[in-house]
Amino acid sequence: MTHDPAPIPSNDAAPYTAMARLALCSFVYVICALFLMAGLTLIYLSLSLDAREVLHSEADAARALESRQDKIGKVLADNAFWIDAFSYTYGSINMPWAFERDNIGPSLFSTYGLDGVFIIDPNAVTRYSIIDGELSDIDASEWITGDLAILLAKARRESAENEIAYAYFSVRGTPAVVSAAVIRPDSSYDQFDQLSYLVYVDVLTDTKLMVIQEAFDLHGLKANLGNIPDARRPQLRLQEDVGEAVTLQWESEALGRSILNKFLPMLFLLGVLVAMLVKSLRRRIIHASEMIEAAQRALQISEQRFKNVSEAASDWIWETDPDQNLTYLSERFTQLTGLPCNDWVGRPLSELLTYNTTKLVSAAKHCNATRRKPMLCEMRDTNDRLHYCQLFVREAWVGDQLQGYQGTVCDITQEVEAKAHIEYLSHHDTLTGLANRRHLDHYLNDRLNQGLTGDRPLFLLALDLDRFKPINDTFGHTTGDLVLQEVANAISRCTRDTDLVARLGGDEFIVVATDCRTYEDAERLCQQLIEEINQPIRIDGNDVSVGTSIGIAAAPYHGLTAEDLLRYGDIALYEAKSNGRNLFRFYEPVMNERIMERRQLEMDMRQALRRREFRLVFQPRYNATTQKIVGAEALVRWQHPTRDLLSPACFIPLAEETGLIFELSDWVLHEACLNALSWNDNVLVSVNLSPLEFQRNDLVDRIAAVIERTGIAPQRLELEITESVMLEDATSALTMMNKLKALGVRLSMDDFGTGYSSLGYLRSYPFDGIKIDRSFIMGLDQSQSGEALVNAIISMGHALALTVTAEGIETAEQLGKVVELACDQAQGFYLGRPVSPMLFRQVVEEVELS
Template sequence: MTHNSDPILPNDAASYTAMALMASRSFIYVICGLFLTVGLMLIYLSLSLDERQVLHSETDAARMLEGRQDKIGTVLADDAFWIDAFSYTYGSINTAWAFERDNIGPSLFSTYDLDGVFIIGPNAETRYGIIDGELSDIDASEWITGDLPALLAKARRESVEDEIAYAYFSVRGTPAVVFAAVIRPDNSYDQFDQLSYLVYADVLTDSKLMVIQEAFNLRGLKANLGAAPDARRPQLTLQEDVGDMVTLQWESEALGRSVLSKFLPMLFLLGVVVAMLVKNLRRRIIHASEMIEAAQRALQVSEQRFKNISEASSDWIWETDRDQILIYLSERFTQLTGLPCHDWIGRPLSELLTYDTTVLASAAEHCNAAGRKPILCEMRDSNDSLHYCQLFVREVRVGDQLQGYQGTVCDITQETEAKARIEHISHHDSLTGLANRHRLNQYLNDRLNQGLSGDRPLFLLALDLDRFKPINDTFGHATGDLVLQKVADAISRCIRETDLVARLGGDEFIVVATDCRTYEHAERLCQRLIEEINQPIRIYGNEVSVGTSIGIAAAPYHGLTAEDLLRYGDIALYEAKSKGRNLFQFYEPAMNERIMERRQLEMDMRQALHRREFRLVFQPRYNATTQKIVGAEALVRWLHPTRDLLSPACFIPLAEETGLIFELSDWVLHEACLNALSWHDNVLVSVNLSPMEFQRNDVADRIAAVIERTGIAPQRLELEITESVMLEDATSALTMMKKLKALGVRLSMDDFGTGYSSLGYLRSYPFDGIKIDRSFIMDLDQTQSSEALVNAIISMGHALALTVTAEGIETAEQLGKVVELACDQAQGFYLGRPVSPMQFRQVVEEMELS
């Protein structure tokens, strides 16, 4: 048989196939390069657009700030280099000229939105100050935080050139621009040691930043003292050669990223479609090439080694003889371990990997069995670092003759360590590293299952930190977290290795002590914990201190389950906290009964308002000299359905703790004002406010609503406030009292004299009167020291233009002394006990008729 055409040679077919595959790959590379170029160009253009936006907004912000500072600086220069300013402030400050005639007065605040204006003497003393448009005695160095003398020195230097100085400082924790200039009659006057300084403070408050934000489209504008908390842009750093650094930071509109987010998905979808088309074309080319090559190529059976390699997934490949002596290692072995291959050829595999040689032979024999598992082993690399590995193995046979073993090794170090980390995280608190609730329950159950006796008890200590909430509120949660870590370290230092410390969350800790043999040992451990936790903690230059209260439950005395011990420890902890701070308390069954009784009382109180079980009584207050009624104090009583009439001491603390005090206080205010409407117009009604009400910002709004609903004249309502309100948060309390005074009501400090700084509060807070605590009146008619003390309080109150009321008058002699000492008003059982609203109304009517 003859052929008319030349046959296609095998080499030619392979060449054609290779050319077709190369062409298809080149086409794919071109398409990928094209899409990649378009994508990169799109990303570059979008990012460039965003960068130009950032630069433009930063330039606008800089111009805005420069214009504002120029405006204030011009005003400052006009006021400071003014002969009238020098004339009326040199020697002594003419307040009438400066403030009342508004030459250096309130108009600066309304016109230029300043927050503080000060005149500071040559010796850096504050001679004149206006804060928020009002005259103030606050020293400028107290109000402005920073190196104010350095700014004054700079102002002195700049004055030679008729210039002013400014820098950035902190005012009450808020960034501020502070301007300063020397007050002098003309530029020839250079006796600076005799001249005063005029200082303007422009605080970058949230309201000002909001105005700037809207005017210049600086969305989310924030001002930070120091460097910004993150390095994102846009931002503007402000700093002079004196003062602090201030960073302005806002959000970019990110138009480029917006464009990118719209077009990239479209480009991606187009790329997917093109990829599918190219893939289909390449598959057809490959299929045609394979058909040509298959027609000329003889099938060959791959060697056993490469067949096994193709079936296994491995990191590096090994092969041994029948005695498990290495005869081959792949190049990946050196890349992954750093060990040379030739150093291990001819050595046993068991020297390289730690495994059981008999297990390897058995696994290789059953390599084709379903569900086979790899052999776990370990090895060390060239740096002597330990690696965890999986060993896969199969037999190498020629016919029925075993020639050796071959397989792969997969490094699972990262997976093993990650599993260990996950195991640790699941049992430990992420903040302190202590055991968590899950680990605590596991530990308790294990120890309790081992059995306990009177000779080997187990003590569970439930700890709760005292004074921790003010640290979080004052310094922030980051500082609070550091304090918790320090406390965790302190607790760990007090226990033994066999004990367990756990954090349940917040500021709650649990100590499981297993080596305490007696109650005395547990007491010593509690005392050691209290002393260690009470040590001052220094964080970020601030020294803070916390205490702890501890509740103790013991097994087998109190319970034999983890749930019971934790519950009893919590009950004992509540008992310890109710008795004060830095105390520990062992659990007693009676505590549980008190807890249940308290819970029942709480449930009853929640229904009491709806059932109208609360009652008001009024204790009259008299003019001490004329003994005519001037007012009455509203006192609440609870007519309990089963426990008869309860005094406030039985339920007010519980109402404050559960939050029911707000609803109860609204009811008392409303009822007291309604009753007062039936009295004579000059008779006041006094209502006590709980300190808890000042922890919310709505107390003024609630009282305004009561006044509006009842129609009572605000000046007839007197609110009695204890000093503890100021001790908790003096700044917030002052703000709230100003809001109350704006309603027109009277404010009186109750129990005056029991706090440690009442005089300071009387000077700073807008009180109308004080009530001398009954403890000072008890011995008034018996000791001269008591009389002198009461006399001093009355004199001080009158000096501050306050109405002084003596509480607790129980004898005629006490009343006589109060009148003799010129006290304004008196109140007590001798003058009148608390009576019902109807009885008090009758007393008032009888007084009017007499």
């Protein structure tokens, strides 16, 4: 079928030329507007940058002064609200205690930079004075210029709320921060008219200002007394309701103005160049518009259209010219794809459908009425959804001249996707979408059959999640499934497209890394996986955390079959879990021997309790001052029939892993309490609890049963708990500890100081005491910082009314230091090694007789 030719438009090029000139004029306006906006934006950003720089430096200065004042305020509060300070300064000042022993002495000048320290009686008379770290007879009111009496009155009011008072005065014409607090024994003491004041003076000298200037980049920092109303910025005005005002001033870098001076000339030069370019383009555009007019008149001709298939068919019809450019699309095309026909007419068919253009020509030549073989192709609809299609084609002739090609397209997407989905399910895990065991086996066998060399090895990473079971038990399997999906996503983020990630079931995953060339590459991948999986996962308002342990086997180094690599990876995984979890380990042949040894040790341990092979030893704990025994820590040993006496480090981790720790713990508790019955009633017995025992709900019942069976007084039993218990589940641990306290037993935090948030636990949990970790005691007599750290821990424990025990005392010097720092109790090899129950009973009796 042919169509009549369309009328040829008139031969008038003026409309197109006018349109070109209008477009060019609009273009010029746009360019000018852009340059104007760019210039104004540059000016605005430069001025804004300078303004933000001023605000930022003012905030830095405020933080610097606030940090310094907070530091001095904490030191002042610690010394003023200290019962020892009250005891040694009330009535008369004990100079050896205050100055010589440096409780309120020269270290305040050397450590905190305090220029003046004063103790002033209730009548504002200076009783004790230190100037620049040296004792002095100078009266505070003579040295400090300002109404000191008002500050002392404010300090008296603030002390009722455990607060201090401070104000700005001048010392020798220099601004200074003067802080004051009442020296009182405790917060309940309210007879302030009989109490003295502790006053700290921090003079804002040039040296101190230079330190702040260098730390916060405040060039030319100066401090001036009084308000300066017209002072330029940046500046910081300091004013309290007592004392004088202080104004800080410094220089701003004015980076914005510097940028403005550099870039405005460049922007002007660029504008000149663009103007010259636009002028040149104007002539070319007018010439091109005239050529387009001529081309439009020449291309307006009649086209021939035909239809060989009905529009009612389910497929859509297409036609092209000999170059495979579309000339016709049936209305069914828009109905099925959502794409407008007019948008595609004139464009190549290959842009609409993905197919081989050469094969289309061949298929059209060999098409006849009895043989129509479709071509497979793909296309995307208006929603960018991929469709799979069958393309039928034939040649279109008019006489002996080829006019083009025509045919139909049939959508077979549903059939292809259904087949692909069935294939996908047979090779992938339904929960995570990762490869399953079948896919993994096929993949490994294919890669291993291709041959591997030392230059292109294959690393198999076996992953097992840590702390996943408690999540399943606590939140349910639905949450557990969500966690597994998040972990699968985390693993996929760390791996490459060429790697294979599989889930074997439960919380076990496999990564086959093909792009790792060396052991170092594999280590980096493992570290990245551990860090990514350790990130908290937010599910239904709860943050849950899991970790992972990784075992690594490599081909061709360790094995050349899928079975061997999986087995060796599992062995290395067990080694990683045995070494503390959240680790990775490469397979080594010696690991097989360790596994066999571990299995034998596990079998021996299951028989050890029945054979009565476990033993208890007791390490005495002494009053640090009187050297009298106040308690003993029960420690378990295993008298192995072939390996001699084994320490807890050899079998406790295995007992925790196999679940035998609960039976062993019951035995230790029972034996320790029975032995304690033969001691003096004032001697405590301490038993360590495993963190795993807090994961079961029967801990309180087990402790109560031991107390009932043995008849021991509950207050004589002390349970030592490590900080990891709180890290696992803080809320559950707090509930469990409150129930234990209800039984009447004592709770002590073991290895205090090794965690990152022990102070928070001490304030929130019902502990009776803390044991300072031996690592701090080892450094006690080696440096002043070590002694200061131990002193801080002891002071903090006493402030919270806790009994403080120093463990790991191995020398007389360490014991002397502990006594000097007023530690309550001490334990260590120097005082007494762990001994059998009989020997400990004799030691207790000898101490009582002496």
